[in-house]
Amino acid sequence: MNEQSLNLDSQKVDETFFTVKLPEQVGLSDQLWHLSKLYTLGIALSYTYVHTPFKCPRSYNVGYFETVIEKSKSILNKFTSINSSSTDKLIEFIGLDKHELNISDQQFELCNIVEINIDEILKDDKINSTSDLKKCIEYFGLYSKEKIYSFVTKGIYKFESKIEQIVRSANLDDSTIKKLKLPEKYWKAKEKFSGKFSIDNSKVKITLHIRKGDRTCINLNGKLVSVFASSIKVIDSTDYRDELKQSLMDTTKAYNLIQEIFNKYGEEYFSVQVLSDGYQRTFFTIIWAMVRGKIKLNLNDLKQLHKTKKALSKEFNDFLRFSNISLVVGESKQNLFQSIHAIVCADILIITSGGFAYWVHNFFRKSNQPSLIINLNSCDNKVVNKISKFL
The missing domain is CATH 3.40.50 (Rossmann fold)
Incomplete structure (x- = not known):
């Protein structure tokens, strides 16, 4: 085995992966806000982001039958693996159905998904820095060799200031979300919808x-x-x-x-x-x-x-x-x-x-x-x- 292969192996051992499981009971803007905060938090911990496609039924299901259908789907989804999570047309439309690394990629097939209840952890007054948070998160993954930490939340609104404090301790800020290249993803996705939405660029x-x-x-x-x-x-x-x-x-x-x-x-x-x-x-x-x-x-x-x-x-x-x-x-x-x-x-x-x-x-x-x-x-x-x- 050559030196380059050894370096690659050591990088894989040291790399820690995380994903974000977004709340579905909120609208698209709230989901995007949660993604930006939790993505930045994971990057502040020096973790590598793995994308999990999400759904946003809140943004367009308003009728009785749509509500019943979505409730039924949510019950069924509890019995499916996070790895088989699918996306809907809305998420495909904005380009967030895929990323460089995806939860469904073959390289993650054998990984254990370790759910991290971010809400419960951030309640602790002792968690005030990246090192505090990292110790707490990695305690839950001690017995899993190949793992992906899944940040789960019902809503982190009341922890916004604490998240910002932890992110600042890593010399980062909200601009970190730019690493996700959301505009590029959006316009790449528009190639599938070309001609459907006319915009007058002359005015x-x-x-x-x-x-x-x-x-x-x-x-x-x-x-x-x-x-x-x-x-x-x-x-x-x-x-x-x-x-x-x-x-x-x-x-x-x-x-x-x-x-x-x-x-x-x-x-x-x-x-x-x-x-x-x-x-x-x-x-x-x-x-x-x-x-x-x-x-x-x-x-x-x-x-x-x-x-x-x-x-x-x-x-x-x-x-x-x-x-x-x-x-x-x-x-x-x-x-x-x-x-x-x-x-x-x-x-x-x-x-x-x-x-x-x-x-x-x-x-x-x-x-x-x-x-x-x-x-x-x-x-x-x-x-x-x-x-x-x-x-």
Whole structure:
């Protein structure tokens, strides 16, 4: 055996592999955020990343039957190996179905998957550095010669500051995620979808994302039905007016901003896509909560709910007054893919609430393509003036 072979063998012995098992009960942006944090954490420990394809049913399953199907799938998946994990079209669309090293690669067939409950470990006040964390993790793998540590979490939001502290102790930061080359993966994946999503590159591309489905308040005969993420509540009070006003204001405010931009610079210089999940998830959440006995609505409330649904379906029609604005409203796989591509391609991204558009843009936008992210709730004349740089 020559010296080069010996060096390769020693490298293999010393190399420690890790993968990330992402929570499926959250949306795509939350999954990407978790991936960035846990990937950076593993790199800070000098581990080598092995990719596990993941699924994101939360981002486009909103109907009753889809929910039942996904619940059934999750039960069945408990009896399958992590090595045989498959991916869905969404993950394939964004290019995260494969990486340089994959959990399904032949070289990892005999590896033991050692699950590391990151949530439980980070609860320990004594874990404050890479050496502390490494000792704790590797204790669980003492009796496994060939292994891959699988970082498992239900949600690391409350441990964000501790993760950042540990990462900083290794002289790293959030920019470490660039090693995953997410923009390159995204655009490589687009070769499979060429021609399906047309973008006018001759104009300044504005993408406006208005989140509605799980950030909405509905007025039903003086009651406020408030939907926030997976939680829902009914408020029998006149104190709901401000909350309801804020819920309806985003669309009007967004329309006014677009009109202001057109008046200032000229409509002909822009190509605009208005994106929204719409209210399908809102009404499903309300009905599902009522069926389960979580909220009580009478017959008059249900009649009003039906009328409100019809009225809200027309909420975005004002945007169609402009010939250079296209609408993508509602939740479906096709709309989701189109929305993601519009967000990634945006020169100017206007966001309202939630992190979906913000994180998708930041993770997949090419680093050599400048862009401007505008928060609708904090936009002023100084921000609007920055648009001139793109003309």
